[in-house]
Amino acid sequence: MTTPQFYQLHDSSSPAVLHAIRNELTTGLLAARAAVSPKYLYDALGSRLFDAITELPEYYPTRTEGAIVKQHLPHLAQQIPKGAALIDLGAGSCEKAEKLFDALQPAHYIPIDISVDYLRNTLYRLQRQYPMTRMSGVGLDFSAELTLPPELLSLISGLPIVVFYPGSSIGNFSPDDARALLARVQALCAQGAAGSGLLIGVDLTKASEILEPAYDDALGVTASFNLNMLLNINHLIGTDFDPQDWQHVAFFDAKLSRIEMHLQAKEEVTVNWPGHSRNFKRGEAIHTENSYKWTVPGFAQLLQSAGFAAPTSYMDAKDWFSVHWALASA
Ligand SMILES: C[S@@+](CC[C@H](N)C(=O)[O-])C[C@H]1O[C@@H](n2cnc3c(N)ncnc32)[C@H](O)[C@@H]1O
Incomplete structure (x- = not known):
């Protein structure tokens, strides 16, 4: 029987890829307005949570x-x-x-x-x-x-x-x-x-009344999907994020025609990882996704x-x- 072939060109356990990931995430977390690419939403659990989102009435x-x-x-x-x-x-x-x-x-x-x-x-x-x-x-x-x-x-x-x-x-x-x-x-x-x-x-x-619930559902599945990014970053670069310190925020910016997703610090918190640390004031946020x-x-x-x-x-x-x-x- 034919079996599928796999080509792994992005192996996050390879030293070169891990080095690039560490640099990209560190730069994003240390930026004046912290931001992380939405691709980090998708580890194995993130992919499953996304599948659950697609079943939600709001999505x-x-x-x-x-x-x-x-x-x-x-x-x-x-x-x-x-x-x-x-x-x-x-x-x-x-x-x-x-x-x-x-x-x-x-x-x-x-x-x-x-x-x-x-x-x-x-x-x-x-x-x-x-x-x-x-x-x-x-x-x-x-x-x-x-x-x-x-x-x-x-x-x-x-x-x-x-x-x-x-x-x-x-x-x-x-x-x-x-x-x-x-x-x-x-x-x-x-x-x-x-x-x-x-x-x-x-x-x-379309109207923000339709767009925003699609990214902030009543069951909190999208919130879990967003918060799971913190666990993925902990796994990838050894940060000590505690998801309980953060909350999911999503809103439509009509001027830029995009939904923005953020993770907002509930209280002041310091995040540490090898060689670095970053203090986030209460309400300060990490920008995690745009959806134009x-x-x-x-x-x-x-x-x-x-x-x-x-x-x-x-x-x-x-x-x-x-x-x-x-x-x-x-
Ligand atoms: C929103 S989901 C869409 C999944 C599916 N195609 C669908 O339409 O329901 C985005 C998918 O793209 C993958 N992805 C996101 N950024 C990526 C990137 N930079 N390179 C490769 N895959 C990426 C994620 O792992 C995820 O499976």
Whole structure:
């Protein structure tokens, strides 16, 4: 039986990667306005907590995106090439890509995630279910670069490349950083055969009464997801954060069109880690995530500025969420 292959390009136990992580986290924690990249929300527990968030009544993005894809799958399948290399960025549970398999029949499925251990079990199960599709999991931090291992690139040579980037994860990047990431995606797609492109889910600007509960739910699951980042940082660099000293804060900044998530010190607290310490006053916060909300024309323009053709865009009836298919070249 075919077994999935794994490529670990982001091994947080390797000294070089750990050194880079230590520098990045230390710089962020010591900054005048402390900030940590949202990628540190996703250790094994963080990935599970995120999956739980997607089940919450307040968290509309997952089910709205799912409904758009389901409704338009026949039309999408006419545009997206079959038998492609399907590259799933930030694949997490791989559930969304799995829903495309029957329609798109990918020749090779390549989920990429910083939290690669989380991919393993899912990929073994998927491989048993879809023995005709080759599967390769890649552990990679794509905020830094988006280069596949040469061995994997040669395996997909000659195939169209379809990049799938659902869940509005692109919203974690500022508009400039999003353009840079999309340009890296475009360059990857451009290595594929004709018909290569990007299928991406993007959350849309809307009333803060709908947006804010999606990031601050009644059960406190998003709060736990945010607070778990402190445990992940303790594990990675030996800080002595106590989650009980901190509280989850989320709000919509309409001017910047983004949800901001923070961890706010409940009382004055000093955090220590090897070689460093930082005092946080009561109410001082660590900025942990942005989630930018777009308009459909604004996002179409962003795609084109990153080198993609004008997209075909699909929305739900309430215009809460959008899904775009964009060819890598016009
Ligand atoms: C919001 S979740 C989305 C999961 C799934 N694709 C979905 O739409 O439900 C973001 C996923 O991207 C991964 N991720 C976040 N930042 C990443 C990075 N810089 N490089 C690689 N993976 C990243 C996380 O581990 C997580 O699985």
